[in-house]
Amino acid sequence: MFDHTIGGLVERCALAYGPEIAVVYGQTRITYRELISRIRRAGRALRGLGLEKGDRVAILMEDRPELLDVYYGALWAGLVVVPLNTRLSVADHQHILCDSGASVLVHDAPHAARVGRIRGTSGVDAVVCVDDDAVLPGGCSLDRLMACHSDRPGSPEVRQDDLYGIYYTLGTTGQPKGVVHSHRTMIAVLFSELVELGLGQRDRFAHVAPLTHAGGGFVLPVWMRGGTNVLVGGFDADALVEVIARERVTATLVAPDRLYRLVDRMSQARADVSSLSTVIYGGAPVDRQRLLRAIEEFGPIFVQLYGQTEAPNQLTVLTKGDHARAVASGDHMPLSSCGRPVAITDLRIVDGERGEVPAGRKGEIAASGPHVMLRYWNRRAETERALRDGWLLTGDHAVTDDRGFVYISRREREVIVANGATVHAREIESILTAHHGVREACVVGIPGREMGDALKAVVVPDPGSRVSEEDLVSWVAERVGGVFVLVEFVTALPHTSFGMYDKAVLRSGTWGRRSRQAC
Known part of the structure; x- marks a missing residue:
């Protein structure tokens, strides 16, 4: 490339930006030199x-x-x-x-x-x-x-083809596996991020997502445009608002649930957050109504990305322009998508035989591009299953519309066998978050007494909502019947350091308080 x-x-x-500030960490200022x-x-x-x-x-x-x-x-x-x-x-x-x-x-x-x-x-x-x-x-x-x-x-x-890094996936089932990238694949990611995500000259990027994961992918693009990376040291909505105001932050990256909390704090804050012009989000479904309210209040400053460790950050993007057009036209459907393929990615929806399916038909996302991993470290069989004829089989299932927007329906890694039925966690999560009384929801499988796992829905209700377990059980049953359900209300959901829901903690039952069983 x-x-x-x-x-x-x-x-x-x-060489280009020597005396300017490259890194901010509290009171520490580090120049490029x-x-x-x-x-x-x-x-x-x-x-x-x-x-x-x-x-x-x-x-x-x-x-x-x-x-x-x-x-x-x-x-x-x-x-x-x-x-x-x-x-x-x-x-x-x-x-x-x-x-x-x-x-x-x-x-x-x-x-x-x-x-x-x-x-x-x-x-x-x-x-x-x-x-x-x-x-x-x-x-x-x-x-x-x-x-x-x-x-x-x-x-x-x-050299470009020398190894860059081995990034281990979360390993929610089995041991973590290493994803191998070269300088060539990662440079493709960096240049694509500059093109696709709305980053500009001399941005001031606040890092709350770990630098060892997705957040780190934005460090060098910011430097390449003479900007400043502001290290916040983790997500706290109040602290982030203060940093935005104090450092005149222009951009940040957050997971969707943290996006909601950030928008809430920004709405309530007396601090000046007008410098913020780019908020990148991704990694989980987003609530369309909350996103619309955020756009109405702060304008089309939002960008959604979708990627995997195997193809970092750059499979699809829902641009600022896409957000703005959805609001202006009244056609809000694209806000439920993960965007359209980025320029460096060839993306197809394929069936079980790896044949491409037409728009409107569900299948697995397959992707090809200069940023796709080289292989899994020490895992030849898994590499051969994931990489076929130059295409990465992502394990994510989706459908496209006639405009090219991609709508993820489920992830193979989040399949739960509950009460003898195959259940896709993302599908149930989407149903739950569509309820007016639900702020966030995460679904996991936990050991059941019979026929595999039981389905556990951990829910953060909207402030002031009186939604009950019975309400949610009925809500899900009307849309997906015959599934055994446990409902648990909590005030907040746990997160991994990558900003995603920590499903291992939720499966363990050590987070929050379990409510009674329902079905």
């Missing part, structure tokens, strides 16, 4: 541990500037990043470290105890801490390692 590598692009950004100095020294420090091109560096830490130093330093130096989801279990972290063959694990103080527990069984050769007061016995301090290395220009040789 373009003859670039990630390290080369960061070097270009530093300082940024490239930190990245070069971090990259050389990692190579100084004996790592060679293609060796894996695992990263376990919260969002902070040092994460960017390590992440981009490793890529600059030709190493392969293995970001670890901080919310995964010890067993999952052990599996990922062993499976990826990571040579080095870089961590922060909050995760030092966990690293101390797992490093002996993880196969890593060295552990490096970004906090001097939390260095483990036998470990290294990143600051001290970096102090021994120069920030002079001149990076190791890195």
Whole structure:
């Protein structure tokens, strides 16, 4: 596509925007010139541990500037990043470290105890801490390692087809599996994001989604246009509104349920949030009526994306213009879609024989493009099932209309066998959120007494709503009968660090309070 590598692009950004602010973290301000100095020294420090091109560096830490130093330093130096989801279990972290063959694990103080527990069984050769007061016995301090290395220009040789990273999927069933990307595939993603998502010159992007997942995909596009990445350190609606006002934030990325909370706080806030011109959302169904109210109040500043770890962020997009036209025309149907295919993606809806089906007929989403993963790490059979003749079979089922809008109907990974019937979680969630008294809903399968799982709907009611279990059971039964249901009301739903509903927690029954059974 373009003859670039990630390290080369960061070097270009530093040359073009040297004295301007690249990163904000609380009161910390880091210029582009300082940024490239930190990245070069971090990259050389990692190579100084004996790592060679293609060796894996695992990263376990919260969002902070040092994460960017390590992440981009490793890529600059030709190493392969293995970001670890901080919310995964010890067993999952052990599996990922062993499976990826990571040579080095870089961590922060909050995760030092966990690293101390797992490093002996993880196969890593060295552990490096970004906090001097939390260095483990036998470990290294990143600051001290970096102090021994120069920030002079001149990076190791890195090519586009060299490995970039191994990203492990959530693993809601079975162990997490690693998705392999190269510099070439990820650069395709970055350029597509600049084209498709409405990001502009010198944006100030507030990061509340983890940098080790989808949120990190927007760091370099912001730098490529001379902008500033504002690290917030997690989602809190009130804190985010304050940051938007204080830092004159122009863009952010949130999951749909967090979008609702952000819009509510922005509506109530006395702070000036008029700088915000782009709000990107995705990862779950969105409530159309709430989205319409948000557009009415703040204008068409919203953009929806749909993608997978296997094809990051860039399968379809519902643009600001799509939102604006839906409101202006009164045709609101597109707001229930995930948009239309982005320019770099060829997208088809296919049947079980992988034949393309016409508009209006359901099938599986298959995608092809320069950003599709290379393979699953150490999983040949699963790679062969997912990648067929140059096409990625996503496992997501959808239908298109005659304008090309894509409407996701279900995900194969969220199929529940309940009371002998096959139930698709997304379908029930959509039915529940269509009820006027429901703010959010998440559906999971939990062990039942007979015939597989029972269906559990965890619901956040609208403020002031008097909706009851019986109301929702009847509401679902009128639309999908014959399914055993458990209804649970909670005040909030748990989230993974990726911003999605944490279905593992909901299955465990440790979140909220279970209401009585109904059917």
